[in-house]
Amino acid sequence: MSSVSRLIMAISLRMPPLSSPLHSKWPCRTTWNPSVGLIRRSFAVKASGFANENREFVIVGGGNAAGYAARTFVEHGMADGKLCIVSKEAVAPYERPALTKGYLFPADKKPARLPGFHTCVGSGGERQTPDWYKDHGIEVLYQDPVVGFDAQAQTLTTSSGKLLKYGSLIISTGCSATRLPEKSGGNLPGVHYIRDVSDADSLVSSLERAQKVVVIGGGYIGMEVSAAAAGWNLDTTIIFPEDHLMPRLFTSSLARRYEELFHKMGIRFLKGVRIDQLEAGPNGRVATVKLGNGNTIVTDTVIVGIGAKPVVSPFEMVGLNTSVGGIQVDSLFRTSIPGIFAIGDVAAFPLKIYNRVARVEHVDHARKSAQHCVRTLLTSHTQPYDYLPYFYSRVFEYEGSTRKVWWQFYGDNIGDTIEVGNFDPKIATFWLDSDNRLKGVFLESGNPEEFELLPQLARRQPVIDRAKLKDAPSVEAALEIAKNSMS
Known part of the structure; x- marks a missing residue:
């Protein structure tokens, strides 16, 4: 199984038919047609007490997907007086990737701040501030997460005790950060996890007085947070148990290029080691990191980026996928209970293109799944969701940086790899299967036209002359060879 296969953890699965007992068990005032799915909600509430x-x-959840779902409701004229969003956060939905990128820059390097990155500015849309929701008649309940759910009564209970009613429900609860155990020091002051704005604010406060930073984890969070710390000129060390950065995607050769760059930016690596204990100093704040090999590192700030877990509570009864995690849906984002969706x-x-089921933690999927789901809910749209896996990162983009990094990857990292370029600044990696068919493509520092070519290549999966690709004198030449293979 490839690394990206593990990243999205996929298996084949089939949803039960609408006529199955699983669907008929739950009463729901919904019009269904087996040939087109959900036609139109006719739900009208007159009952009081909600x-x-x-x-x-x-919509339960106030993240990126909720913001894009809200926009789609507005576009269909179905938001005003009809849509309610229930969020655990104190702010309106925003573009979450900013938290580990621009938000963490020091004040003199123009950090990102709200309302600058509310959805849907990440895709060129209108900035949806709290006033935007009010102006469009959308009710938003802030800082009151859902803790109870009754599918038969079609009600939700929030942490403050509010009882909410719904006709159609969209579950958009996202993920929570995987935490180190409390007994290992995972909750000490100075230990940070980053999933929302309040987490980012707390981390910025620590960075303002930090001297020695330890980042645990060599994936997205580790790379992006350590790059941001470099903007503060802090003593920064990344620790992870794998052999190289981003092992779920990067080849060892590609990772080496980035590790060399991070090292030039003043960031140290401790690879192939595990954390044994985070220990507090006399003031109760984290002071040392004890490694599995017995060594210790002095620190005053720790950022943990070791993965995330889907937030399924209290919706376990709608049907979970025990292999990839999360709530099982079909190609229209319908759960096993009519009228309930998850995005x-x-x-x-x-995942249609690879004929398997997946759970993807990425802003691109959050946006597209929200839009697809709402179109399904409001219209006779029944085209299956056909997502192409896409991952990217942007780091060292603060003012004064000597090297800005921006890479994109499309497809699946399965098969043999061919690397082209010298990382000065471009480099590309191509994944080819045994039939020389392109399965995935990675590009660093491409121009807009080159980046636009990547999804075309990954979706078309052309057969490429392996020898010609290996002999390509430049990234530009390699991409041209790949492009010509599609004709």
Whole structure:
């Protein structure tokens, strides 16, 4: 199994038919047609005693997917007085990738701040501030996460005790950060996890007085947070148990290029080692990191980036995928219970292009799954979701940086690799299967036209002359060879 296969953890799965007992078990005022799915909600609430005025459509979760779903409701004229969003956060939905990139820059390097990155500016859309939701008649309940769920009564209970009613429900609860055990020092002051704005604010406060930073984890969070720390000129060390950075995607050769660059930026690596204990100093704040090999590192700030877990509670009964995690949905994001949908990080969905079920933790999927789901809910749209896996990162983009990094990857990292370029600044990696068919492509520092070519290549999966690709004198030449292979 390839690394990206493990990253999205996929297996084949089939949803039960609409006529199955699993569907008929739950009463729901919904019009269904087996040939086109959900036609139109006819739900109207007259009952009193519920805390939400807007009850026809309810979205649980206030992240990226919720923001894009809200925009799609507005585009269809179905938001005003009908849509309610229930969020655990104190702010309106925003573009979450900013938290580990621009948000962590020091004040003199123009850090990102709200309302600058509310959805949907990440895809060129209108900035949806709290006033935007009010102006479009969307009810948003802030800082009150859902803790209870009754599918038969079609009600939700929030942490403050509010009872909410819904006609159609969209679960968009996302993921929570994987934490180190409390007994290992995972909750000490100065130990940070980053999933929302309040986490980022706390980390910025620590960075303002930090001297020695330890980042645990060599994936996305580790790379992006350590790059941001370099902007503060802090003593920074990344620790991870694998042999190289981003092992789920990068080849060892590609990782080496980035590790060399990070080292030039003043970042140290401790590879192939595990954390045994985080220990506090006299003031109760984290002071040392004890490694599995017995060594210790002095620190005053620790950032943990060791993965995330889908937030499925309290919705376990709608049906979980025990292999990839998350809530199982079909190609239209319908769960096993009519009228209930799941989108974004929490959804385990059929990955059509590779004929398997996947759960993808990425902003691109959060946006697209939200839009696809709402179109399904509001119209006779029944085209299966056909997602192409896509990952990217942007680091060292603060003012004064001597080297800005921006890479993109499309497809699946399965098969043999061919690397082209010298990382000055470009480098490309191509994954070819045994039939010389392109399965995935990675590009660093491409121009807009080159980046636009990547998804075309990954989706078309052309057969490429392996010898010609290996002999390509430059990234530009390699991409041209790949492009010509599609004709």
